[in-house]
Amino acid sequence: MxxxxxxxxxxxxxxMAAAMAFGAVEGAGMVTSPARADQEDAGSFDPVYYAALYPDVAAAVGTSPEALYSHYVNFGQKEGRIPYEGATGGESVDGTADTAADTATVTTPVQTTVDIGNGPFWLFTDGEEVDKATFLQEKQRLQQQFDAAGYVHVGWTEQQVQAxxxxxxxxxxxxxxxxxxxxxxxxxxxxxxxxxxxxxxxxxxxxxxxxxxxxxxxxxxxxxxxxxxxxxxxxxxxxxxxxxxxxxxxxxxxxxxxxxxxxxxxxxxxxxxxxxxxxxxxxxxxxxxxxxxxxxxx
Known part of the structure; x- marks a missing residue:
């Protein structure tokens, strides 16, 4: 052992694609405020930068500023992701749950029925391939972060783990x-x-x-x-x-x-x-x- x-x-x-699949599952029904596409001030969430840095996220939730911002607020910040160029991982940004919400939006996962030999189950994915070079860079960054923090998920249900x-x-x-x-x-x-x-x-x-x-x-x-x-x-x-x-x-x-x-x-x-x-x-x-x-x- x-x-x-x-x-x-x-x-x-x-x-890597599984990471964001769970984010989509857990994100269903969460109400958050969307990011403004024209945000440029320091400390503001940058959806274009976020999507480019994390293609796995874009593959799972799409590239709209609202969906990307919702992902960061609900999952990315806890995972130590970087919200804009020059920021540190997990940094607070303008418009998060700590500030007043602008407009409510709900993120809904794509759902497809899949038969794996013992009945139908839900598959949550958008099915886009992750660039392998970016994948390896992200793996190294996250692995170091999780090793240092002793990161373990808590509070999951079996249904969420299955998805x-x-x-x-x-x-x-x-x-x-x-x-x-x-x-x-x-x-x-x-x-x-x-x-x-x-x-x-x-x-x-x-x-x-x-x-x-x-x-x-x-x-x-x-x-x-x-x-x-x-x-x-x-x-x-x-x-x-x-x-x-x-x-x-x-x-x-x-x-x-x-x-x-x-x-x-x-x-x-x-x-x-x-x-x-x-x-x-x-x-x-x-x-x-x-x-x-x-x-x-x-």
Missing amino acids: KKRENFAKKLIVGA RLLSLKEQYPEGMKVGNCSSGAARITNGLYGDPYDIHVGWVAQGDDDVLMTVDGCVPKRSIASRSVAESSLRIGDEVYIKNSEGLGHVMVVLSRSSDGITVVESNQNSDMKMHWGRFISWAELDACLRYIWHYEY
């Missing part, structure tokens, strides 16, 4: 090759390198080379249950670590659960290096091959 956690800190990988996970499905669809492992080395392809979120999507493993793919940033605080499973002990977003059919360690993330078992999202099932969504695993099957469960603090 110590080796796995140390390696995870060095090679955290994942899908966050499902938001990956459009950018990383069924069958997409997400990793490439060889003896003595491990690397990730297709832009899956580093991510500022906290729910693991799985890992690519061969021998001692383990590469975590995450949906939420730093490796979060978590509790570990060894060889213990029950319907009540698993939550959506928890990691389940098993031995796969080849005897290798394999990590999956719980997408849904029922009285019969769980559905999972995973990569590298049977060493194929590909994404797989919605595989059903009965409680009996899970008991037979379970090694660990990681419970996330949300």
